[in-house]
Structures are given as structure tokens and as C-alpha cells.
Amino acid sequence: MSLDVPALAGVDRQTLREQSLRKLREAISSGQLEPGTRLIETELSEALSVSRGTLREALRHLVQEGLVVADERGKLLVRALTPDEVREIFAVRGALEALAAETLCTRQDRTEAVAALRGLLDRLRAEDSVPERVELDLTFHQRLCELTGNTALVQSWRHLSGLTRATIMRSGPEQAIRNMDWQRHAPIVDAIEAGDAARARAVVQDHMRETADRIVGALTAR
Secondary structure, three states, rough: OOOOOOOOOOOOOOOOOHHHHHHHHHHHHOOOOOOOOOHHHHHHHHHOOOOOHHHHHHHHHHHHOOEEEOOOOOOOEEEEOOOHHHHHHHHHHHHHHHHHHHHHHHHOOOHHHHHHHHHHHHHHHHOOOOOHHHHHHHHHHHHHHHHOOOOOHHHHHHHHHHHHHHEEEEHHHHHHHHHHHHHHHHHHHHHHOOOOOHHHHHHHHHHHHHHHHHHHHHHHHO
């Protein structure tokens, strides 16, 4: 079996593992390496121009992120998420980001946090590129967590970011654009600015449920 990986066209000799990991993550997230694709070490190491040892280190990291899984024979495959798994991912994100929004609501001085989030929404509103909009969307949600200063919360969120990115891209560009509409995110910032913790929690959780429903609908239709 031959893998077509034109985007994996060579890596700087410095930080080989990190760059290999980034290239593979991008290929999976974009759908270039589709769900169920078997990852053959000889082909990937040649495509990336790295040793098989370096490649294995990158693949181990992708297994930890949940983007790659081993089959019953131990062969590595790009993970294919089920509708239930998609809902579980966004349910956990809803819990994490609801906590983040509530935490920010309790702060007396929320001005800088609100300004940072609105700045990201302005960038999201102006961006036309779908891949860039995906990254800005994820940056907004990550920043929401980072602004709390809660390290455990941020680490938990980051653990899901790879799966989130891959799921969004696989739902198709049309659905991705709908999910990343800046207007869907604005009520979250509005609730934080108002200091309304109950409203912030409800808005975040509704946002995540609606996103999961749309993605599951798109994946099922395919």
C-alpha cells in the first residue's frame, strides 16, 4: 500500500521529532491522511526524510494524543472517531470551558481578558482561509482557558485539541465555517464581560452541544 503524502516533503535536521510530529498532525487533521489509513514506517520515514527511530517517537506522541491507534495486530492506523466519541469530546470540552468562563466571571477586573477574547473574534471575523479559521477558533477556546491561570485546566484542554482539530476538518469546509462563525462565540464573551457565571456556563455548553450535533450530522451524512 502506498501513501500519498505530498505535504510531508522534508524536515529541517534540527528538532526533527517535533517537526515530524507537526507534519503528521497536520496531515491527519486536514484529512490528507484519512481515518483508517495504515501508517507504514518505511513510507513515512522516507516522505519525511527522517530515521525510523525519529518517526516512531513522533508516532508514539500521536498515539498519546489519540490521533493514532493500534489495531489487533499492533499496526498503527489513523483513528476514526465514532459519533459517540465526538459527543464525548465536546461534552468534556464543554465542562472545561464552562469552568473557564465561570472563573473569569468571578474576577473583578475582567477588562483585559475580555479585550483579548474580542481581539481574537475580530481576527476570526476577518479571516477567509478555512485552515486559518480553524486555528483561530481553537486559539480562542484555548485562550479562554489560559486566561484563568489554571494550569491543569489548560493541560486538559490541550489534550483534546488534536482530536478536536481533526474532527472539525473531517466534517467538511461548509460545516467548519458554520461552526467557526464569530457570532456563535460572541455570547460567551458577552456573558464574561457581564460577570454572569450562570449564563456563561449555559452559553458555553450550548455552544459545544450544537457544534457536536452539527459535526455528527455531517459525519453521518458521509
